[in-house]
Amino acid sequence: MPEGEDSRRDDQLLRAFRRGDATALGTLIGRHQRALHGYLQAMCGSRTEADDLFQETWRRVIRNPRSFRGGAFNAWLWRIARNLLVDRLRRRRPSVSLDDVTEAGTAFADLTPSTEPGPAALLEAAEIGQAVAAAVRRLSPDQRDVFLLRTQADLTFAEIAKLRRVPLNTALGRMHYAMQRLRRELGGLYAALTGAAADAEQAGRETKP
Numbered sequence: 489m490p491e492g493e494d495s496r497r498d499d500q501l502l503r504a505f506r507r508g509d510a511t512a513l514g515t516l517i518g519r520h521q522r523a524l525h526g527y528l529q530a531m532c533g534s535r536t537e538a539d540d541l542f543q544e545t546w547r548r549v550i551r552n553p554r555s556f557r558g559g560a561f562n563a564w565l566w567r568i569a570r571n572l573l574v575d576r577l578r579r580r581r582p583s584v585s586l587d588d589v590t591e592a593g594t595a596f597a598d599l600t601p602s603t604e605p606g607p608a609a610l611l612e613a614a615e616i617g618q619a620v621a622a623a624v625r626r627l628s629p630d631q632r633d634v635f636l637l638r639t640q641a642d643l644t645f646a647e648i649a650k651l652r653r654v655p656l657n658t659a660l661g662r663m664h665y666a667m668q669r670l671r672r673e674l675g676g677l678y679a680a681l682t683g684a685a686a687d688a689e690q691a692g693r694e695t696k697p
Contacts, residue, residue, distance in 0.1 A: 498561035506553050517546060520562065524569060527640040530625065531573055531633065541576060545569040563647045566637065570651065623673045631666040634659055 494501070494515045504512035524545065529538035548568050556564050624632060630652075637648045649659040 499556070499558070502549075502553055502556055502561060513550070516549075516561075520565060523640045523642070524565065527566070527636045528569060528573060530621070530636055530640075531629075532576060533625075537576065541569060541572050544572055548572075560643070560647060562641055563643055563651065566641045566643060567651055570633075620670075620674065623670050626673070627666050627669060631662045631669070634662040635666040638663060 494512075496504070496512070496515075498516060498519070501512040501516045505516070521542075525538055525542050528541045529535055532538055532541065545565065545568050549565065624635065627635060634648055634652070637643050637651065638645070643651070645659045645663070646656060649656040652659060
């Protein structure tokens with residue numbers, strides 16, 4: 489852990505915030521900001537909407553921290569965020585399910601890749617990142633959701649299954665098929681997902697809680 493970083497667990501920080509420690513909330517937000525915002529933007533396809541959903545998620549945390557009843561804080565946080573996301577997508581396209589895709593197989597909740605140029609030294613990494621992001625967004629919505637919940641939110645497959653309200657084997661299967669498709673599409677760039685791939689291969693060892 490970097491020097492000076494708060495070593496308290498998420499649940500300890502939340503309890504400290506409930507006691508009036510505002511800095512504890514700031515630490516919590518900073519700790520989850522990148523992963524949570526990345527998940528929301530990848531799923532809703534809009535940075536502006538992701539900003540709104542991110543802020544509303546933390547407003548819900550601030551207004552009702554006592555609704556956290558224990559367990560994994562990130563699972564509770566992502567449940568709040570995902571419920572808000574589903575509501576937003578339903579309002580945007582009332583006749584379309586989050587799990588629907590077009591006839592061509594493209595997800596409705598699409599992510600427009602960034603076209604902002606970066607420094608020359610980072611160009612190759614940026615291109616690889618865009619290629620990976622493009623491949624991820626071409627996954628079916630249910631596969632993309634499970635993939636992002638595992639790789640961005642770091643939820644266990646048991647937690648994902650509970651959040652998605654599906655059997656554990658369904659969550660494992662969606663991750664497996666997501667990784668198969670990413671392997672086919674990315675070819676040599678698949679090494680960028682080595683950690684996620686290894687995780688998917690070990691996923692079958694998880695048992696129901």
